[in-house]
Amino acid sequence: xxxxxxxxxxxxxxxxxxxxxxxxxxxxxxxxxxxxxxxxxxxxxxxxxxxxxxxxxxxxxxxxxxxxxxxxxxxxxxxxxxxxxxxxxxxxxxxxxxxxxxxxxxxxxxxxxxxxxxxxxxxxxxxxxxxxxxxxxxxxxxxxxxxxxxxxxxxxxxxxxxxxxxxxxxxxxxxxxxxxxxxxxxxxxxxxxxxxxxxxxxxxxxxxxxxxxxxxxxxxxxxxxxxxxxxxxxxxxxxxxxxxxxxxxxxxxxxxxxxxxxxxxxxxxxxxxxxxxxxxxxxxxxxxxxxxxxxxxxxxxxxxxxxxxxxxxx
Numbered sequence: 001x002x003x004x005x006x007x008x009x010x011x012x013x014x015x016x017x018x019x020x021x022x023x024x025x026x027x028x029x030x031x032x033x034x035x036x037x038x039x040x041x042x043x044x045x046x047x048x049x050x051x052x053x054x055x056x057x058x059x060x061x062x063x064x065x066x067x068x069x070x071x072x073x074x075x076x077x078x079x080x081x082x083x084x085x086x087x088x089x090x091x092x093x094x095x096x097x098x099x100x101x102x103x104x105x106x107x108x109x110x111x112x113x114x115x116x117x118x119x120x121x122x123x124x125x126x127x128x129x130x131x132x133x134x135x136x137x138x139x140x141x142x143x144x145x146x147x148x149x150x151x152x153x154x155x156x157x158x159x160x161x162x163x164x165x166x167x168x169x170x171x172x173x174x175x176x177x178x179x180x181x182x183x184x185x186x187x188x189x190x191x192x193x194x195x196x197x198x199x200x201x202x203x204x205x206x207x208x209x210x211x212x213x214x215x216x217x218x219x220x221x222x223x224x225x226x227x228x229x230x231x232x233x234x235x236x237x238x239x240x241x242x243x244x245x246x247x248x249x250x251x252x253x254x255x256x257x258x259x260x261x262x263x264x265x266x267x268x269x270x271x272x273x274x275x276x277x278x279x280x281x282x283x284x285x286x287x288x289x290x291x292x293x294x295x296x297x298x299x300x301x302x303x304x305x306x307x308x309x310x311x312x313x314x
Contacts, residue, residue: 132195
């Protein structure tokens with residue numbers, strides 16, 4: 001059962017690349033060693049098909065295996081898989097065989113880079129956020145967004161977009177995260193945390209909108225959006241920049257995200273920010289196209305409507 005499960009995790013194109021690399025080695029060497037120090041490539045080893053090559057797992061069978069390869073089957077090609085780091089020379093019973101032949105060097109990060117057609121300069125990004133790349137769905141989303149001029153920062157932004165199911169823009173995946181937050185859900189937030197992208201997210205929010213907090217969160221940044229919008233029109237203390245005002249206007253005018261806006265603006269109004277929220281509704285309407293008839297009344301009625309409780313923080 002375990003073998004079948006593991007094999008389904010490996011895309012055909014990745015297996016094909018590994019197979020091509022191994023066949024190239026076997027064109028020059030009869031025996032190839034494959035050390036898997038992280039124990040993460042067993043499924044790939046079992047999946048790859050190599051003609052006229054015996055695949056052997058090395059596990060306390062070194063003496064018998066050496067006799068078999070050198071005496072019993074001296075013409076047979078062998079792929080030796082070892083699910084641990086290469087031991088020190090003094091403890092490596094197959095050292096003489098290794099020195100006379102070749103080692104296949106790869107790891108999971110390199111295979112993912114090959115699958116996504118990314119250069120080796122992105123290897124540290126992949127290793128740092130390895131939990132993201134364990135998901136075939138997220139890898140597929142990232143590959144769709146990737147472009148030849150990507151930088152490590154752009155790749156991280158696109159990883160955030162994949163986690164949020166959004167376009168590769170900061171305002172887009174913030175809107176999707178606010179949607180989820182307003183509905184009392186945390187699936188996208190959990191993906192971002194597991195992928196170790198949460199700190200990067202708030203770094204980008206600070207850089208783009210001027211938001212700073214020792215304990216950043218979606219509820220907190222929502223409050224700051226309304227407070228700064230109000231302060232911009234009253235010469236008050238403005239903590240965010242004009243990009244934040246553009247974000248707030250886009251969010252308010254969005255048909256896709258209007259329910260989340262109404263819900264969270266209602267929550268902010270209940271948190272003694274009613275004047276700020278009402279003023280922002282008015283200012284945002286004046287700043288762009290008129291809001292749909294009834295939009296204000298819908299937002300006001302949201303304050304009194306029964307709703308499930310929001311998570312305490314995000």
